[in-house]
Amino acid sequence: MSTLRPPDAPGTHYDRVAQRSARTVIAGYSTSFGWAVRLLEEPVRTHVRSIYALVRVADETVDDPDPLLPNTLRAQMLDDLAAETARAVQRGRSTNLVVQAFAITARRHGIGPELLDPFFASMRADLAVSEHDQASLQEYVHGSAEVVGLMCLRVFVAGDDAAFARLREPAQSLGAAFQKVNFLRDLAEDHDQLGRAYFPGLDPESFSDAHRDQLLDDIDADLDRAAAAIPHLPGGSRRAVAAAHGLYSALSRRLRATPAAEIRRTRVRVPDHEKAQILARVLLGRRA
Numbered sequence: 001m002s003t004l005r006p007p008d009a010p011g012t013h014y015d016r017v018a019q020r021s022a023r024t025v026i027a028g029y030s031t032s033f034g035w036a037v038r039l040l041e042e043p044v045r046t047h048v049r050s051i052y053a054l055v056r057v058a059d060e061t062v063d064d065p066d067p068l069l070p071n072t073l074r075a076q077m078l079d080d081l082a083a084e085t086a087r088a089v090q091r092g093r094s095t096n097l098v099v100q101a102f103a104i105t106a107r108r109h110g111i112g113p114e115l116l117d118p119f120f121a122s123m124r125a126d127l128a129v130s131e132h133d134q135a136s137l138q139e140y141v142h143g144s145a146e147v148v149g150l151m152c153l154r155v156f157v158a159g160d161d162a163a164f165a166r167l168r169e170p171a172q173s174l175g176a177a178f179q180k181v182n183f184l185r186d187l188a189e190d191h192d193q194l195g196r197a198y199f200p201g202l203d204p205e206s207f208s209d210a211h212r213d214q215l216l217d218d219i220d221a222d223l224d225r226a227a228a229a230i231p232h233l234p235g236g237s238r239r240a241v242a243a244a245h246g247l248y249s250a251l252s253r254r255l256r257a258t259p260a261a262e263i264r265r266t267r268v269r270v271p272d273h274e275k276a277q278i279l280a281r282v283l284l285g286r287r288a
């Protein structure tokens with residue numbers, strides 16, 4: 001990395017403004033994530049918000065329904081964002097506030113090309129791939145979700161490489177579960193508005209309860225693998241991860257109880273009162 005700005009340099013006023021901008025981005029988009037992130041202790045909370053703000057900007061670049069943004073322009077904008085992020089991580093400075101916030105986190109916690117490159121590759125895939133096979137889905141989920149979980153894990157373990165290696169696979173499983181739940185609950189929007197089919201061989205017009213259960217069995221296996229590692233996370237992040245796991249487990253249960261034909265038409269949600277109950281159980285040290 002460049003010595004222009006050391007990774008552990010004290011934050012400037014500009015840095016703090018950038019981090020507040022990331023918090024604003026998250027507040028404008030998040031629901032379940034926003035509920036859980038409040039349980040993170042500082043400075044972990046700020047760093048995780050900075051990661052997800054960049055993720056959200058990239059995601060909106062490819063998914064915003066604005067008809068005046070053709071795919072060619074979206075692709076250029078995404079390439080520009082990826083290049084600016086790489087420069088900021090190297091130099092420690094960006095005129096893009098969200099990128100600046102991310103760069104602070106990335107430099108401090110060792111988030112580099114091995115995680116950033118797969119992420120932006122998956123974002124580019126959304127502009128070029130409308131149907132996935134098993135191999136391309138696995139690659140897409142790794143880049144769009146598993147590496148985001150690994151970025152957060154870098155923050156959680158704060159430089160403990162042994163802990164990172166030990167918790168790496170559960171973190172990937174949790175990210176994969178979150179992404180596949182979102183694929184299932186967004187089935188109608190992805191197919192009808194974005195023209196995408198993430199699950200191989202899934203025809204939304206003939207989507208059945210049996211197919212729903214098959215997908216959820218895979219998701220629940222990921223959630224089970226992730227759950228076993230939650231007690232081994234540092235205290236500053238354990239409750240938040242448990243809450244996020246609980247919220248997505250509740251989504252999985254609701255999806256399993258919802259007829260496939262209804263999933264095809266509507267987006268399944270966890271009501272606010274149930275979210276509050278999950279958070280309360282986590283705060284009381286019980287299983288979410």
